[in-house]
Amino acid sequence: MPVPSPYADKLARIPVRRREAPVLGGVTAYWEYGPADGPTIIAYHGFRGDHHGLEPVVAHLPQVRVIMPDLPGFGETPPLPGRRHDLDAYAEWATRFAEAVAPGAVVLGHSFGSIVASAAVARGLDTPRLILVNPIGAPALEGPRGFFTRLAVFYYAAGAKLPARIGTWLLRTRIIVRIMSMTMAKTRDRALRRWIHEEHDRYFSGFADRDVLSEAFVTSVSHDVRESAGRIAQPTLLIAADRDDITPIEAERVLRDMFPDARLVELEGVGHLIHYEKPAEAAEAIRDVLGA
Numbered sequence: 001m002p003v004p005s006p007y008a009d010k011l012a013r014i015p016v017r018r019r020e021a022p023v024l025g026g027v028t029a030y031w032e033y034g035p036a037d038g039p040t041i042i043a044y045h046g047f048r049g050d051h052h053g054l055e056p057v058v059a060h061l062p063q064v065r066v067i068m069p070d071l072p073g074f075g076e077t078p079p080l081p082g083r084r085h086d087l088d089a090y091a092e093w094a095t096r097f098a099e100a101v102a103p104g105a106v107v108l109g110h111s112f113g114s115i116v117a118s119a120a121v122a123r124g125l126d127t128p129r130l131i132l133v134n135p136i137g138a139p140a141l142e143g144p145r146g147f148f149t150r151l152a153v154f155y156y157a158a159g160a161k162l163p164a165r166i167g168t169w170l171l172r173t174r175i176i177v178r179i180m181s182m183t184m185a186k187t188r189d190r191a192l193r194r195w196i197h198e199e200h201d202r203y204f205s206g207f208a209d210r211d212v213l214s215e216a217f218v219t220s221v222s223h224d225v226r227e228s229a230g231r232i233a234q235p236t237l238l239i240a241a242d243r244d245d246i247t248p249i250e251a252e253r254v255l256r257d258m259f260p261d262a263r264l265v266e267l268e269g270v271g272h273l274i275h276y277e278k279p280a281e282a283a284e285a286i287r288d289v290l291g292a
Contacts, residue, residue: 003195007279010059021069021100024083024093029076030069030101033058038065039290040102041131044094046111047220048204048213050075054110057133057275060283064290067102071116073212075203085215087119087223094120098127106290110134110275111246112220115228122228129289130236133282134272136224137240137247137255153221160214171213172205180204186243186271196276229258236262237289239282243271263289 005011017032031051043066045053051068052075058066070077072093073085083089094116098105107127109117114135121130159171170176181200185193207213224247229236236259240252247255249266256264265285270277 003191003198005056005195006192007056007059010062011055014058014062019101021097023096023100024089025081026072026078028069028072028093028097030067030097033066033068034062034064036065038063040065040067040105041108041286041290042098042102042105043068043108044110044113044117045071045074046113046134047216048074048207050203050206052199052203054275056279057282057286060280061286064287067105069097071113071216073208073216075206079208079212085212085219087115087219090116090216090219091119091123091125095123095125098125104128106131108133108286111136111272112216114225115220115223118225118228118232119223121234122231127234129234130232131239131286131289132225132236133239134241134244134274135238135247135252135255136220137226137238138251139224140221140246152217156214156217159210164210168210171207171210174201174205177201177204183245184272185277186269186273187277192277196273199276225255226258229255229262230260233260235289237285238262238264239274239285240264240266241270241272241274241278242266242268246272 014033019030021028043054045051050070054068073079080089104126106129107117107121108131110133114132121127159167177200181197185196187193238256240249242249256262267274267278267281274282
């Protein structure tokens, strides 16, 4: 039996509309939640996921208009035509998407989305403020689980080099997805853990093909928010976790000081899955900076 979402009732009360926008020669699928006249956030999701991952946070923001695209090559958005999926491409796509659907909106990025969002804002994406959830504030290979990140590098490289059928199977196999999920989840709530694992089973293998997945992975481990922080003048909110296996909280404190104007909210007892395990607390911090 499927495990029901603990946030389903709240989310069901929020109107949602699926839309599409032409961006960089392709079509970006996106979802618009909440009132059309509310304060607006454009939210960019993390690596291997799609817009569903941030829905628990949306569920706690009923008065906010949240626009969430699937990143190119993930979910329902096809890869960018004729482009490598490197940081330049993702940052340009994020900027063009924002200009097309909600110019001047607040920008939010989670995990890999924090790298994309911060790079886009540093390069000129017009926004009044930036919000980063579980920001990648240090090189992934140097994090608390650097050894596992190196294993991931080998895993994605193998998936890209093996014969297509075997490589794609390896990258989509549920065994690896479950190991990733078990490593990231910190909650002791058994029902919540089961639901998190099911969410990853549903959405972590929704990438278009192994090439785009490999390119996006290389981008995710080759960059972090630090390279953009000093060029972002907008007020920035960092929502970080004290048990994050990718960026330790000490590194997040250093990252905060790299921005000209940033505030750090530290959440306890959670790791890299703030959006699943502590969405209410994340939403509270977001509402505070929006004044909503």
